[in-house]
Amino acid sequence: MLITTTPFIEGRPVQEYKGAIYAQSILGANVVLDLLAAIRDFIGGHSKSxxxxxxxAREDAMKNLIKEAEKLGANAILAVDLDYNTVGPQGSMMMVSVSGTAVVL
Known part of the structure; x- marks a missing residue:
């Protein structure tokens, strides 16, 4: 499966547009991660957790997007867009949304 953020692949014309596809992945964080992240925010640095x-979450969302494209008989996904959000009470969960256009090249 070819995946790109661009609306086309040079030298590979689109033979058939299958449609827009979407996928999400929502993962809950936990109190320990929140505490460690708060400490990192205070002293600076990356929160590896x-x-x-x-x-x-990104990998799960991309796997789900590929499954959606395969269901439609596509062999490529164009114009892929990833968005990150927090959801749930007090933003306790992280959501990755991904969309793109399923096509046959």
């Missing part, structure tokens, strides 16, 4: 959670 949150980076790992976000990476996992």
């Amino acid at each position: 949150y980076e790992r959670v976000l990476a996992r």
Whole structure:
């Protein structure tokens, strides 16, 4: 499956547009991660724990997007867009939303 953030792939014309596709992944953080992140915010630096959670959510969302494209018979996804949000009570969960256009090249 070819995946790109661009609306086309040079030299590979779109034969058929299958449609817009969407996927999400929502992961809950926990109190320990929140505490460690708060300490990191106070003293500066990266929160490796949150980076790992976000990476996992992104990977899950992309896997789900690929499944959606495969269901439609696509062999590529164009114009992929990723968005990150917090949801739930007091932003206790992290959501990665991904969208794109499923096509046959």
